[in-house]
Amino acid sequence: MKIKNIFTYCFISSLFLFSLVCIWKILVTLQGIELTNFNFNKLFIFGITLCAINLLIGKKLNLNIKITILALLFSIFDYFISINLPIWYSFGIFLISLFFFNNIKDYDKNFLSKNHSSQKLFFNFLTLFGITLFSFVILFPFYMMLVTSFKTQALLLLNPLDFSINFAQGLPELFKSYFIVFKDYNFGRYMLTSTIVSLGTVIITLIFAIPAAYAVARLNFFGKNFLSTSILIIYLFPAIVLVIPLYTIFSQLGLRNSIEGLLIVYTATTLPVAIYMLQGYFKSIPKELEEAGIIDGQNWLGIIFKIILPLSLPAISSVALYVFMIAWNEFLFSLMFLDRPNTFTLSRAIQFLNVGAETPRQYLMAGSVVVTLPILIIFVYFEKYLVSGLTAGSVKG
């Protein structure tokens, strides 16, 4: 075991712990808590000691017990050097140190005697730091959206750096913006429209796409190759070059300000990718199954419904979820085609709120939460399907 490696290990680890704690402390100061003495040097040295202890214990102790003890030690130490702080502050310190010690629990003397161990260590901590930073940068706007929607105008102006949610004020007061958004700004109606449009798009797209994808995947006909290459090319054409002709045609046909018009456009724009995704999956289904179906006397429709569909449910659900996401998030066409509030989708309604006379920001953010939350819930719940949809459909976005 090299002495140099131990030093780098202790130094880098403690530095990482130290920066995490510092970020926490800075966030805490923004909440109006006075931290006159950060005690950086004491914390840093104590961190080094704990890292060394962690190394010494190695795997002699149950790892979970080890990290809990070390984290507790660290938080108690921090509690004693910084006096008169609320309990949630110390709890935050505890969680941070738990996270930290969980990440260094596997290191022992053997690891440090390996080649490049200090470099590996450095990259491991860089990764951890990077992940923390990335997650923070991603989540912060979402968090601010939520926090702002729970505030009142006065509170927002008073301290723009207050990131806390005041649960003490009671639920009706907390969700006031949501009540107003649904009651005065008619968001219930917009939500219904958005749901109808999105689900309608999914259903119609699948009805059109499944037979077409089956034909492209399985049947022989003149122009098949041309069709399957042109699907991709068509898919690459963006909405912005379609908007003016569609606007002129739809205004003259009276299809603007109608849900039907929106459904037609959404279906047509998602159809190529749906066909593209489905035909790839259909090709992977063994042909023998269909041949068995033909021998049983099934016609094409029977084969699609009784053999292909049940087998390709995963692919169909990922197409459905992906199309739902596109339709729910779509903005450009809803901006162009909908002028009357009674046909607005959620996205269009929020844009209308922002453009319209000075809407208080907490209402705008409440609306944003209303449009974002369903899609995030669906995403987290069906992540596996949606990710495969995203990968296949990633040509567009």
Add this chain to the structure above:
Amino acid sequence: MSSKLAKIEKRTAYLLILPSVLLVFSIILFPIFSNIWISFKNVELKDLRIPEPRAKKLVKSIKDNSNQIKIIYKLRNSSLTQEITNVKFKDKYPNNIEPRNLDKRCKFKSKLLQCEFGNWPKKYRENLEIIFQNTNNQEISKKVLKSYKPKLSGKSQNILLTYEFTLNNFKKVIKDKAFIDLLSTTFYYTFFGTIGAIIFGILAAQMVNQKFFGRTFVRSVLLFPYVAPVVALAYTWELLLDPTSGTLNNLLINYQIIDGPINLLGQKYVTLNILGFDFKLRLALTTVIIFEIWRYFPLAFLFILARLQAVPKELYEAADVDGANPLQKFLNITLPQILAVISILFMIRFIWNFNKFEDIFLLTGGASGTRTLPINVYQQGFSIGDIGMGSAVSIVIVVFLLIFMFIYFKLLGKRADEN
């Protein structure tokens, strides 16, 4: 027998694809072609309304004479710019009344009033008055009279279907002094947005490719900006960056990093002093690019992560045996393995960023030096109301798009050959 089967197969195939082909043709391909048509025309937003002959029916009783009633038709041409030819008029009446004074252009026959008004010039207005007398001394019911609505028909030229063409739109697009600026802004935005998203995608994928606690959770979180609706995200960012009450400016001022608030979305240039040289940075454009990177790096991340997970473990084990350090492993193993994905990703993202409309539109609306080609399509077509100009700009986009697609498919073909 087999040829018969093949025939059936063909017929079924056409039947199955026909609905999709028709829909895609009418909503995607047909508009792209009609874009070319419109771009050679002098059309404005207000010309899109088809001129209609209209009539408003007023029923008025006449003083001291309950046996007579006066009906006024307020006739007009709805268009302020176009003539309507061959206007015809029809209205129904109950069976107990007859007209007293009838206009020469009209006829009354078996409860039906029919008129032929000929041509109505633009902005045409006329009040047609007819007095009716009842035939059987019963009172004339106003309600019944009002319940019938007059029907009008007429022919007008649809400006979109005439054969008058002009090159003015394209001349205006190319001669516009801002055109070069527009192109450079678009390319600047596209290029840096794409490169940034890919770099951050590589970083994130490299990090998430290692095992750590909560990895699946982090992977979902990293995809949030890509799956959430753009409207909500753009407005949240606008709120964070707001110069007076925004979080970012207040944070920076609170820690005395900057002296006064910076309007990140509304300021065109900012002068930076680096090593004694003054650099002019396009501030609003840079902010929009950062938003773009933030929103689209997840996609690059997803792609590169999938590729990284397919890299054979033996390669890294062999490198360990050779004593390579982590940086060497990244440069010599990982990077060559993901290079193909990166090139495809670059092309796809480049094409899409080139056409990106919503993000800039919602953040700045194209103000303070963030006007790109797609924003210009919207502004020409809908803010200024010159549909023809908007179409011409769309055509410029399509031309660039075709060039990019050509390169993209060549690249794709080359990659397919390699595999």
